[in-house]
Amino acid sequence: MDSVLIVSACLVGINCKYNGGNNRCEILVEAFKKGNIVPLCPEQLGGLPTPRPPAKISGKDGRDILNGTGKVLTVEGKQKDVTENFLKGAYETLYAAELLRDRVVACILKEKSPSCGVKKIYKFETDHLKEGLGVTAALLSEKGFKIISSDDIESIEKILREIG
Secondary structure, three states: OOOEEEEEHHHHOOOOOOOOOOOOOHHHHHHHHOOOEEEEOHHHHOOOOOOOOOEEEEOOOHHHHHOOOOEEEEOOOOOOEOHHHHHHHHHHHHHHHHHOOOOEEEEEEOOEOOOOOOOEEEEOOOOOEEEOOOHHHHHHHHOOOOEEEOOOHHHHHHHHHHHO
């Protein structure tokens, strides 16, 4: 059985970021070409368009969204509550990961994203970073999946060597 990585779709060059761009990472693009990557964008899976207004977590982090004590709100103009979209996207990503559970080695997620942040996300009240998980990262971690930050290039390179 071939091993796979669940990866934030923006990291393989898919234009799914809030601003319509991507966060292309060449080593992940090469792994994608070999068939070792399953690219997913939780925000698109949650029904949000691309481009879309940027959003941030109001609350500590994604765990607060999962337990119902936080919200995800857009930050430009009139704030819009997009919590349900973020939850739907997280659970759709989990669904795909569960289907492949026996093959998933890890999930490589885009750091600083309100969905995919592994170590840091932006504070809602300011434009500063704080420690915390995005909504999808929190859910995948809670369900026992290994999550790796897109900023942790050393770990990404190591895991890519291991899976070939």
